[in-house]
Amino acid sequence: xxxxxxxxxxxxxxxxxxxxxxxxxxxxxxxxxxxxxxxxxxxxxxxxxxxxxxxxxxxxxxxxxxxxxxxxxxxxxxxxxxxxxxxxxxxxxxxxxxxxxxxxxxx
Amino acid sequence: xxxxxxxxxxxxxxxxxxxxxxxxxxxxxxxxxxxxxxxxxxxxxxxxxxxxxxxxxxxxxxxxxxxxxxxxxxxxxxxxxxxxxxxxxxxxxxxxxxxxxxxxxxxxxxxxxxxxxxxxxxxxxxxxxxxxxxxxxxxxxxxxxxxxxxxxxxxxxxxxxxxxxxxxxxxxxxxxxxxxxxxxxxxxxxxxxxxxxxxxxxxxxxxxxxxxxxxxxxxxxxxxx
Numbered sequence: 349x350x351x352x353x354x355x356x357x358x359x360x361x362x363x364x365x366x367x368x369x370x371x372x373x374x375x376x377x378x379x380x381x382x383x384x385x386x387x388x389x390x391x392x393x394x395x396x397x398x399x400x401x402x403x404x405x406x407x408x409x410x411x412x413x414x415x416x417x418x419x420x421x422x423x424x425x426x427x428x429x430x431x432x433x434x435x436x437x438x439x440x441x442x443x444x445x446x447x448x449x450x451x452x453x454x455x
Numbered sequence: 456x457x458x459x460x461x462x463x464x465x466x467x468x469x470x471x472x473x474x475x476x477x478x479x480x481x482x483x484x485x486x487x488x489x490x491x492x493x494x495x496x497x498x499x500x501x502x503x504x505x506x507x508x509x510x511x512x513x514x515x516x517x518x519x520x521x522x523x524x525x526x527x528x529x530x531x532x533x534x535x536x537x538x539x540x541x542x543x544x545x546x547x548x549x550x551x552x553x554x555x556x557x558x559x560x561x562x563x564x565x566x567x568x569x570x571x572x573x574x575x576x577x578x579x580x581x582x583x584x585x586x587x588x589x590x591x592x593x594x595x596x597x598x599x600x601x602x603x604x605x606x607x608x609x610x611x612x613x614x615x616x617x618x619x620x621x622x623x624x625x626x627x628x629x630x631x632x633x634x635x636x637x638x639x640x641x642x643x644x645x646x647x648x649x650x651x652x653x654x655x656x657x658x659x660x661x662x663x664x665x666x667x668x669x670x671x672x673x674x675x676x677x678x679x680x
Contacts, residue, residue: 352497355524355531359514360504362532367560370542371551378543386674387540389641390666391509394533395629396642397649397665398516403622404650405661407520411653421619422626429630434476439483442623446616 416455421446462579469570470586477566478594484511485602487621490612491519495603502599506561506592509628510534513662516621522659530662541568545584548577562588637673645669 349357378384403422406414424445428438481502488498493515501511510531517527541563548571551559562585571584609615633639649665656664 351524352493352518355514355518355527356497356501356504358524358528359510359531360501362528363505363507363510363535363538364561366532366535367538367542367563368557370539370563371546371556371560373543375543375547378540382674384540386670387536389638389670389673390533391537392629392632392638392641393645393666393669394513394530394662395509395625395632396645397662397669398513398530398625399622399629400646400649400665401520401653401658401661402516402618402625405520405653405658407658411655411658413650413654417616418619418622421616422622425619425623425626429627435480435627436483438627439620439623442626443616443620446619447614448616450614450616 414455417446417449420449420454459576459578462575463582466570466574466579466583467586469573470583471590473566473570474587474590475594477591479598480508481595481598482602482605483620483624484508484515484595485599485604486606486612486617487512487602487624488515488599489603489606490617491515491621493518495600495607498599498603499596502596505531505535506564506595507531507535507538508564508595512621512624512628516625517659517662519621520658523657526657526659526663530659530666533663533666537565538563541565544568545571548580549584550581559584559588562592564588564591566591641669641673644672 399422403418404413404415406412406416421442425438425442428441433441484502485498488501488511489495501514505511505514513534514527514531517530542560545559545563545568549559567584567588570587571580574580574583606612606617612618629642633642645665645668648668649661652661652664
């Protein structure tokens with residue numbers, strides 16, 4: 349099985365299991381304050397790390413850090429989020445800025 | 456119309472508004488998944504079988520960056536842990552058993568939970584949950600297909616800035632979660648750890664290390680204070 353299919357199968361099983369778990373375990377098992385705080389922060393940490401790596405890591409050069417058209421795209425996204433723009437507007441705006449930067453010759 | 460009827464139709468209206476607009480985002484997932492090297496079928500299977508939004512973007516992102524299946528699954532599952540906690544809360548008013556409970560679990564996402572919890576009685580909460588979940592499930596899957604086909608048709612995704620779209624999607628997903636302390640500190644710490652480790656380990660690993668590192672610092676430090 350390809351790397352992609354293996355990952356999709358594994359992630360689908362894990363996602364469904366995590367969802368079902370919430371309906372099966374007694375609420376008090378997961379009621380600890382530290383558990384609640386950690387689980388609220390996991391998505392924050394994971395998404396922030398994904399923003400950083402998707403924007404500044406050059407996968408074609410062994411994970412070297414770089415600032416390229418993607419950074420301009422992210423800056424546009426942050427500006428749009430600041431203005432409370434809709435999700436799709438943020439995505440399209442970031443892509444358009446990066447595409448324009450590349451058309452203008454930036455890597 | 457009784458108060459209960461009025462509350463249920465409010466729930467229906469909110470569910471449709473949230474459901475239709477969120478379903479539309481599926482188009483960005485489909486396009487980004489294909490730009491990350493996945494096929495249209497793989498993108499579609501993800502939207503049907505995972506149906507988690509954020510973790511789907513994460514799986515595509517890590518795979519697209521060349522990460523292993525193991526690190527992609529770990530990152531995606533870390534993002535899905537929040538859904539367990541939504542289930543604990545929605546199970547209280549859904550009172551669903553058997554296959555309905557399985558369906559409810561699959562439809563347990565940010566939006567269905569949020570719309571349900573915004574209602575004022577259990578009948579309205581149930582209506583809000585099921586309507587939002589079902590509308591998004593259908594819309595998200597249809598739009599994933601549209602986005603994936605479009606992504607396939609346009610050629611080099613970099614030329615269209617689709618790699619930046621992926622960064623923007625993660626930024627938009629984390630943005631509303633940054634309001635309360637210590638979320639901004641956690642986010643900054645995770646970003647620094649991820650970038651600091653990226654040149655030295657395989658793609659995908661930095662995200663996992665960043666989550667563990669940032670959480671260890673933030674939760675442990677605050678817990679012992």
